[in-house]
Amino acid sequence: MRQIVLDTETTGLNPRSGDRIIEVGCVEIVNRRLTGNNFHAYINPERDSEEGALAVHGLTTEFLSDKPKFAEIANELRDYVRDAEIIIHNAPFDLAFLDAEFDRMGFPRFATHVAKVTDTLVQAKEMHPGKRNSLDALCDRYGISNAHRALHGALLDAELLAEVYLAMTRGQNSLTIDLAVEAAASDGSQLIEAVSVAEMLIVRASDDELIEHEALLDRLDKEAKGKCVWRTEPVTAVN
Template sequence: MRQIVLDTETTGLNPRSGDRIIEIGCVEILNRRLTGNNFHRYINPERDSEEGALAVHGLTTEFLSDKPKFAEIANELRDYVSGAEIIIHNAPFDLAFLDSEFERLNIPRFVEHVEMITDTLAQAKEMHPGKRNSLDALCDRYGISNAHRTLHGALLDAELLAEVYLAMTRGQNSLTIDLALDAASSAMGRQLEQIELAEIIVLQAAADEIAEHETVMNSLDKEVKGTCIWRSLVPPA
């Protein structure tokens, strides 16, 4: 299935109070490989960003003033994600904003245009309970460099999340290999079962070896001030 890793930047935290999407970044994955067929748009939200949000993404009202409005890119976005599995970190946040934008345009909810939604935050919490599971924390955990991430950006974060997702789900790659190995092991086991064992040759200890062994046992008896445990073992018949 075609997979799309998606991230947004917004003017604030609450679409119900009028906050809008200002950037969308999408990264395409086919057969667990990044294709380079990405989707990235800056959007004029027709309002200012809240101070806290501006500190996170750094996208000023002036920079966004000549960018297209969401209505101008909505159909292009729908066509791009159509029928794909959408991978989002903390999916309820982004979906709330996308649904709010679609509702303004009388377009059905975002989820109705795609095959399924995968939330990597929920996935990470199941895999790493009790640990920090932010995108930065997951990058550290899986050895993915995010040193160039001074500010949040939708496309940059989607690219990082794509690498994190592939690292988190790496075990899926080895499924067919594991099955092949299991089959090979079973075949080898069957071959071994068919081989007749050679005659077992038992070499008896020589008299001098028995005497040397007895000397060692006596020294052990002396050290434990009694009878060492080896004396209690009954030799096989």
């Protein structure tokens, strides 16, 4: 499956009042792996950014003055995203701007060129109801460093969102998945979709992490005044 994590920066908040896209960043994921085949473009919007927007992205009119106009990158962008699943955080915002730019080109709406659009903000609210679900909050929740993010940037934010998305949707390699599928099948509904082991991203512990783990078990042994259950050898059944 080909997925594209997409983000934009804009001159303001409302495309209906003439605000334009000034940056597009896309990160490609194939079979849950980052490919490095990314798309990035700064765009001359032919207008100034609003003061509030400029404080967020820092892309000045002077910096953007020699960059291509959207019409010059539209075909390349459309070909890049074609038939992929597009992953966006707060999708209605970016789609409104993309639709406005595509309309100026005489293209159909953005979503007609892609397989589907997935909104990670909607997913996050379902997974973490009542909690903050901004990109920064999700980075903190899933242990993804965004310390290098002084200002918003479309490609940088797309890269962070790609890591967040993979963390949010990581499957479990256990019998729990199989049991859930069987239970769901018994009443005619589907609660969870089994995940292929081949598609799972396996992250192995580093040497430092293994040392820290052993130190934690040592502390548990001391507090339990014995051996903690994670160090207990399983009893082998004898027939």
